[in-house]
Every structure is written in structure tokens, then in C-alpha cells.
Amino acid sequence: MDTPPIDVSLLYDTGQVRVTGDGGGEMVLHPHWLRERSHEAADFDPVTRQRLFEPALLPADLRVVGMERSSEDELALTFSDGARCGFSLTAILREAGWLDDPETPPAPQPWGADLDAWPGADWAALEAPEVLRDMLAGFARSGFCIIRNTPTQPGTLESIAKFFGHLRDTNFGPIFDVITKPQPIDLAYTGLPLSAHADNPYRQPIPGIQMLHCLENGVEGGLSTLVDGFALAEALLAEAPELARVLERTTVRFRYESDDTILENRGPLIERDGDGRLVRVRFSSRVDFVPPLDPETLDMFYRGRSRMFELAADPRFEIRFRLDPGMLVMMDNHRLLHGRTGFDHAAARRHLQGCYIDHDGPDTMYRVLSRRWRDGEGSGREAA
Numbered sequence: 001m002d003t004p005p006i007d008v009s010l011l012y013d014t015g016q017v018r019v020t021g022d023g024g025g026e027m028v029l030h031p032h033w034l035r036e037r038s039h040e041a042a043d044f045d046p047v048t049r050q051r052l053f054e055p056a057l058l059p060a061d062l063r064v065v066g067m068e069r070s071s072e073d074e075l076a077l078t079f080s081d082g083a084r085c086g087f088s089l090t091a092i093l094r095e096a097g098w099l100d101d102p103e104t105p106p107a108p109q110p111w112g113a114d115l116d117a118w119p120g121a122d123w124a125a126l127e128a129p130e131v132l133r134d135m136l137a138g139f140a141r142s143g144f145c146i147i148r149n150t151p152t153q154p155g156t157l158e159s160i161a162k163f164f165g166h167l168r169d170t171n172f173g174p175i176f177d178v179i180t181k182p183q184p185i186d187l188a189y190t191g192l193p194l195s196a197h198a199d200n201p202y203r204q205p206i207p208g209i210q211m212l213h214c215l216e217n218g219v220e221g222g223l224s225t226l227v228d229g230f231a232l233a234e235a236l237l238a239e240a241p242e243l244a245r246v247l248e249r250t251t252v253r254f255r256y257e258s259d260d261t262i263l264e265n266r267g268p269l270i271e272r273d274g275d276g277r278l279v280r281v282r283f284s285s286r287v288d289f290v291p292p293l294d295p296e297t298l299d300m301f302y303r304g305r306s307r308m309f310e311l312a313a314d315p316r317f318e319i320r321f322r323l324d325p326g327m328l329v330m331m332d333n334h335r336l337l338h339g340r341t342g343f344d345h346a347a348a349r350r351h352l353q354g355c356y357i358d359h360d361g362p363d364t365m366y367r368v369l370s371r372r373w374r375d376g377e378g379s380g381r382e383a384a
Helices: 031-035 089-096 129-142 156-164 229-239 241-249 295-313 360-375
Strands: 006-011 016-021 026-029 064-069 074-079 084-088 120-122 144-148 176-178 194-197 209-217 224-228 252-257 262-267 270-272 278-281 318-321 328-332 336-340 350-357
Touching: 006 064, 006 089, 016 031, 016 064, 016 089, 026 031, 031 074, 031 084, 074 089, 084 089, 120 129, 129 144, 129 360, 156 209, 156 328, 156 350, 156 360, 194 295, 224 229, 224 328, 229 241, 229 278, 229 295, 229 336, 241 270, 241 295, 328 336
Parallel strands: 120 144
Antiparallel strands: 006 016, 016 026, 064 074, 074 084, 144 328, 176 350, 194 336, 209 328, 209 350, 224 318, 224 336, 252 262, 270 278
């Protein structure tokens, strides 16, 4: 990628570096920020890709005292501690957000029932790196993907999940069967309809990604449903900002209890980061317990939660589909709400297997594939 036209100048009075874009944008780079990004042999281990120095021990008054620009992309800086370091302006612009980073997965794009293309692929097709990378990009944008024509032998899910990341073991086991049981320890093990919800908000940490793999499905009904929790949060904010803000500010207790397990965690129903970006939706109203706040706040909380429930059941936001044998849905449990319609388990059999993995599995897979794809290396599953 060519570096866009920019001007770089040394601010001699402060020892900082100013970067000015051709569109008038400007940023000033701190000497410490620059020095920490040195890839010189004395500063950076190319094998571990970690620093060889402790940045906390850099002089507090560190300054840039000299600058040379040998090309559009190459910048050499001399620091007041005697270090001379080379930098790529493209790398600096990517980290500053002025250029897209090809290794970074796409940003979430909230969706509704009119979502045109559902991300996914055939299991065998994931051998191709471009197919795997495209599916992971769709997963990052939409929060889910569907893999078709997987093997349907019980236990196959373990090998599929381990291809994408590390299995998360819970009190349900590393692999759990979603099938009706005489004495269920969760409503998922019944034929009852399940409203849209996120899984296990009571765990520490909350599972990042859930996989559901269909082995057998002969029932009438039992349709799987998906709702984008980020779309609901944005819709509520646009419609009733005061209710949305209460859901963002109120810390709720989530609790699961059985004869031999008690799990608790706390957090808001809608969570944003310091920049206002949505990072998590905890919506599981059968296991949440709001603290005894003042009546006015609680009234707004209950109104906001009820409206979220209504939006989650609104056909404008929900997609529903039948999970047939060999289909696997992978969903971001911090974003997607899932459920199902009811079914008569006495008439036929519906058998799914489920598991959890962490976000960093698909995330690092996308980043490595992007780097290898850029460099022309590797194949799909082998490259990942």
C-alpha cells in the first residue's frame, strides 16, 4: 500500500513529531510513543516480537532531536538518549487509524431481519484460505456464521471447535448435548420455546463464542432464532435514550444455581467501551437480578428491559431458520441473542451439541490468514 501524501515535521521546542495529512488532519506524536515502537536490533526481538527494553525506564524528558525522511514511507529519528530508530510511516498511520489495517477484522455492522447475505461456508470449502478468511470477516461483521455439511457423528463438534480455538469447559462439560431430558438443569433441555437471550452471563468470564451443531432434527418447530443485540441497543438508544442510558449504567447481578453449582457475575445489560463503542449485551432476563435502587431508576430500568425484550421479538430484528443435520451455527455470545421456537419432543427427536470457545481463536485466525494471504503463503486449515 502506498503511503498517502503527508507532511512530517520535528517540533524542536517540544521534541515531538507532527504529522499532517493532505486533508488537513494533524496529530502530534509523543517521543515515548515513538521510541516504544522501535524495531532496531537492540530494542526488538524478531522471534518473540517483544521489546528488549523496559519502556518505563526511558528518560522522562526523552525528546526527538533529529529527523530524516529517506522516502515516502521511511522515517529515521534520533532521540535524546542517543538511540537512532527507523520507522514505517504506513505502520504509524495504521496504528493511528488514518489507514485501514489489513490484519484487523472488520468492525461490527448491526443488522436486522433484512440481512441480505448470511455469512457462512461449506465445511469442506474452508480448506481454501480465501473462503475461510471471508467467512471469518462475515463473522466479525455480523456476529455469526453458519457452516454446512459438517460430519454428524456425536463428538465431531470437538474437532471443529478446536480448529477455531480452545474449548471452554463448564459445569455442562466441554461439549454439551442440547436434547430433552427428564430432569433438565436448564430450560434449553426442554421442548419449551426460548426467547432471545445471551448465554451464561453469570460466568466469570462470560463465554465468548457459542457453537451449536445439529446431529439430528426430525421435529416440527424448534426453529433457531438469532437477533443482533447491538442492533437492539442502537435502536433503543435512538428511540428512548434515557432508558438506554439506565441499562448502560445499572450493574445487574446474574445468577445460576443447581444442587452442586452456584455461579454469579455482575455487569450492565448494555456495555460500551470508553469510546462509546458497543462491546457486550447481557440480555438473559430469566437469570438477572437488579439491585434495590430508587423507584424512579428502577421504573426506567424495567421499562428499558421490557422494550429490549419487545425489540428482540420484533420480526424486524429476528432471523429464524431450521438447523438441519450437518449445520453448525457459530455466534458471538457477547453480541448475538439466540433462541428457538417450541416443539413437541415426544413426536420426534432433536439433538444438538454445543460448546464455547474464546474470541481470540477466530480473531487470531483472521489476522494470521490476512498476513499470510498478503504474503502469498499457506492454505486454509493448514495456514490457520
